[in-house]
Amino acid sequence: MASGDPYDAALDLLRRLNPKHVAEHVDNIITLVPELAEDLLSSVDQPLTLRRCKQTGRDYLLCDYNRDGDSYRSPWSNQFDPPLDEAGLGGVGAGGNSAGAGGGAVPSERVRKMEMKLNEAFDVYRELYFEGGVSSVYMWNLDDGFAGVVLLKKASGPNDGSSSGVWDSIHVFEASERGRTSNYRLTSTVLLSLATKGASLGEVDLSGNMTRQVEYDLPVENDESHIVNVGRMVEDMELSMRNLLQEVYFGKAKDVVGDLRSIGSLSEGQRDRDAQRELIGSMRR
Structure with a gap:
């Protein structure tokens, strides 16, 4: 209905x-x-798209969290592209964000400093774990803390025209500050798309997404502690979700393909079945 x-x-x-x-x-x-x-x-959640920062020449990722109308804020320059009409979009953004020089909501000075450090940290993480790709971190103010999103994208182009793959991960976090501790809520989504084709394998197109949520209460001494806590949470979540994808997507696809088609020839399979029946028959005598 x-x-x-x-x-x-x-x-x-x-x-x-x-x-x-x-x-x-x-x-x-x-x-x-x-x-x-x-x-x-x-x-x-949609596959992440790229744009190049005109001020720094560095790539960044687009999402709803850095969008204001049809413009997007670069995490490297903190500027919107295309520039917003200051007369039409100025003022204070939701959650305590202040207005940028060209209009549009930007984080406060304190949160912007954490945003810059997290961008540097995840740029290193991306290179170590993905050996390429693009990462972006965006943050904004909340009444009792702050929130943000960590974006990671790695695309593998066609290898001799036979295979390609895209990994998009979106990690949205909220931090509620409570003195010497902070409550963190993390919602992570991974969008995975894999395709391969060949004379021996045929054509396989595997796509899907997975979402998980966790919540932690962690000690905090200063803003550097927030950087460490968020980085560790996202790293642990990515590892957990990669393992789940290995079991759910790849494991299930392998079982289905194994049931549908045989790697060996039909004659070899028939010989194996004949030998098995002969062995069982001899044991019954």
């Missing part, structure tokens, strides 16, 4: 479509029902 709420119906439809093309599906739904644009863009 169809849902009476267009937003719920849109989410229900997206869950049934190929997750590899979620961005295209969202655009199509927004074209049909423009009033759902803001809700869908803020709630549906």
